[in-house]
Amino acid sequence: MVHPEFERVYRESSEAVYRSAFRILGNAQDSEDVLQTVFLRFLRRDSTLGSVDKPEPYLKRAAVNAALDLIRARREKLTPIADLSQEPSIRAQQELHQRLRDALARLDPKWAEIFVLRHIEGYGNKEIASLLHMSQTLVAVTLFRARQKLQTEIRLESGSLAL
Numbered sequence: 001m002v003h004p005e006f007e008r009v010y011r012e013s014s015e016a017v018y019r020s021a022f023r024i025l026g027n028a029q030d031s032e033d034v035l036q037t038v039f040l041r042f043l044r045r046d047s048t049l050g051s052v053d054k055p056e057p058y059l060k061r062a063a064v065n066a067a068l069d070l071i072r073a074r075r076e077k078l079t080p081i082a083d084l085s086q087e088p089s090i091r092a093q094q095e096l097h098q099r100l101r102d103a104l105a106r107l108d109p110k111w112a113e114i115f116v117l118r119h120i121e122g123y124g125n126k127e128i129a130s131l132l133h134m135s136q137t138l139v140a141v142t143l144f145r146a147r148q149k150l151q152t153e154i155r156l157e158s159g160s161l162a163l
Helices: 004-025 028-045 055-075 088-106 109-119 125-132 136-158
Strands: none
Touching (some): 004 088, 028 055, 055 109, 055 125, 109 136
16 A cells, blocks of 8 residues: 555656656656656655655656666667658757767766756756755856866767867
């Protein structure tokens, strides 16, 4: 039997968790997998469900991490094939998104998490600092370093010096 508090948290947070995963993965099926993984882990982890003050931010953060884990796991297995039937601008945008996903997968996990929370999830530095129990200064420095590393990774991957 499922705990009623778990059902409430699922109803209130599942859509936000799914959206967090989808923003990173860009794929509905993978996002559904992440959603299920996050809630299964949450259910197993916390039988009382009372130890998490704000479940939605916690679960969205878990979705970000699970999505990044999925990208890392698949990074070497899959080689994307361009769909030549699409408009060049759409292909270029999809290729850039894929390069960003790949670069995020190579980034230090903490840096990737902070980058995604800020630039994909839209959290402010103060909110990220609170969520991760760190100073705003450390968040800002980490974001700066993560952006520099991502730019370098994407430039190297594309063979371009301009970004």
